Amino acid sequence: MHDKKPFFMRDHWQYSPADRPGPGPDAGLGFDTRALHTGFRPLRDVGKFRSFVTPIAQSMTYPYERFDQFPDFIYGRSKTPTVSVLEERLAALEGGEGAVTGSSGSQSLFSLIFTLARPGDNVVTSLNIFGEGYKQAASIFPQRTGVEFRFVSDPADPEAWDALVDGRTRLVWVETPSNPCLFVTDIAAVAEVAHTRGVPLLVDNTIATPALQQPLALGADIVLLSITKFICGNASVIGGAIVGPEALCEDIRWNTQEFVGAVMQPLEAWLVLQFLETLSLRMERHSHNAQAVAEFLAAHPKVTHVNYPGLPGHPQYALAQRQMKAPGGLLSFVVPGGMRGAAAVMDSLQLVIHAVTFGTSRTICMHPATITHEHMTPQERAIAGIDDGLIRLSVGLENAEDIIADLDQALSKL
Numbered sequence: 223m224h225d226k227k228p229f230f231m232r233d234h235w236q237y238s239p240a241d242r243p244g245p246g247p248d249a250g251l252g253f254d255t256r257a258l259h260t261g262f263r264p265l266r267d268v269g270k271f272r273s274f275v276t277p278i279a280q281s282m283t284y285p286y287e288r289f290d291q292f293p294d295f296i297y298g299r300s301k302t303p304t305v306s307v308l309e310e311r312l313a314a315l316e317g318g319e320g321a322v323t324g325s326s327g328s329q330s331l332f333s334l335i336f337t338l339a340r341p342g343d344n345v346v347t348s349l350n351i352f353g354e355g356y357k358q359a360a361s362i363f364p365q366r367t368g369v370e371f372r373f374v375s376d377p378a379d380p381e382a383w384d385a386l387v388d389g390r391t392r393l394v395w396v397e398t399p400s401n402p403c404l405f406v407t408d409i410a411a412v413a414e415v416a417h418t419r420g421v422p423l424l425v426d427n428t429i430a431t432p433a434l435q436q437p438l439a440l441g442a443d444i445v446l447l448s449i450t451k452f453i454c455g456n457a458s459v460i461g462g463a464i465v466g467p468e469a470l471c472e473d474i475r476w477n478t479q480e481f482v483g484a485v486m487q488p489l490e491a492w493l494v495l496q497f498l499e500t501l502s503l504r505m506e507r508h509s510h511n512a513q514a515v516a517e518f519l520a521a522h523p524k525v526t527h528v529n530y531p532g533l534p535g536h537p538q539y540a541l542a543q544r545q546m547k548a549p550g551g552l553l554s555f556v557v558p559g560g561m562r563g564a565a566a567v568m569d570s571l572q573l574v575i576h577a578v579t580f581g582t583s584r585t586i587c588m589h590p591a592t593i594t595h596e597h598m599t600p601q602e603r604a605i606a607g608i609d610d611g612l613i614r615l616s617v618g619l620e621n622a623e624d625i626i627a628d629l630d631q632a633l634s635k636l
């Protein structure tokens with residue numbers, strides 16, 4: 223008979239700065255090779271299906287061979303085979319020991335914090351975070367679980383992070399570059415602060431993706447990915463992942479998947495495996511187009527400000543050059559006239575689509591002050607740089623001239 227499983231919340235993982243896990247699957251292979259091969263090799267993992275493409279196990283239950291067996295896969299509320307291939311591949315791309323996917327990036331963040339923090343504990347972060355992350359930090363966790371969130375006043379200053387950490391801090395959480403103002407935080411510097419205090423560092427790598435930024439190699443312990451964005455790349459899938467120590471991933475699997483069902487489905491995982499094959503090519507082209515669009519906007523007389531880490535005027539330009547392989551596909555810019563100005567430009571766009579997401583092959587615009595960051599107070603939005611005239615632009619894979627021409631005609635309406 224197999225051992226009886228623990229019934230209560232699992233927290234086997236204890237952070238220890240001295241005990242960094244190994245680099246994860248296929249660490250000896252290059253990034254693009256891992257994006258294509260890790261987790262499924264046709265000649266090694268053939269099974270019954272002699273398939274070139276990773277097969278989909280679109281099944282929610284997995285038969286036992288014997289009464290006393292404890293199989294790897296049992297039930298769709300925990301681990302399933304196609305999702306496991308994706309998890310292995312994401313771990314390989316981030317250089318992490320393990321990964322656990324989820325039904326969205328927001329849910330992956332929730333599951334991580336729910337697993338790490340108990341009532342009375344705290345998490346240190348900044349206001350440079352995505353909207354749902356802010357809502358979890360400002361409302362859901364403090365109001366329902368008694369976990370406190372502390373927002374650093376100046377995320378560019380490592381001492382400001384240090385000042386908020388105390389004996390009950392369970393996690394330091396950095397989003398870099400950040401949504402929607404592309405603030406860039408020094409991962410190595412904040413990692414040093416967190417580690418000195420014996421606390422793990424989470425980096426949200428959704429905007430750069432592992433193709434452009436490797437937070438674990440820079441000192442972070444855990445990575446959050448919204449798969450929904452550039453990892454998927456075309457707005458067909460919602461999903462998320464935590465990459466980090468395998469014991470932590472197992473804790474999350476146990477606490478919020480096995481017991482709660484916060485899982486990614488096999489078909490979604492299979493789709494994401496196909497999209498990952500072109501991740502680094504796409505990120506190169508997104509960056510190339512975004513650079514051209516950012517330069518056009520920065521020179522435009524109707525644009526008062528542009529946030530893009532690839533512009534020399536960006537306050538953390540030198541850091542971004544050091545920390546990222548390329549500046550990525552997301553930018554934001556401010557037009558005069560506040561919300562009315564933003565509405566005039568967005569309603570005049572003909573090629574660029576007004577929709578709530580980013581990281582898609584098609585260029586998308588969105589108004590953060592009313593859509594994603596509407597629950598921040600006006601003072602918090604001011605600290606985060608979210609002006610009423612701010613428009614977030616996710617630059618797609620079209621020909622850059624066509625994106626620029628559309629923006630030019632829309633800006634001329636102001």
Ligand SMILES: Cc1ncc(COP(=O)(O)O)c(C=O)c1O
Pocket residue numbers: 326327328329352353354397400401426428429447448449450451460461462
């Ligand atoms: C930086 C960042 N991380 C995480 C998420 C959460 O992603 P999801 O939409 O998959 O919940 C978002 C969503 O906007 C985001 O912008």
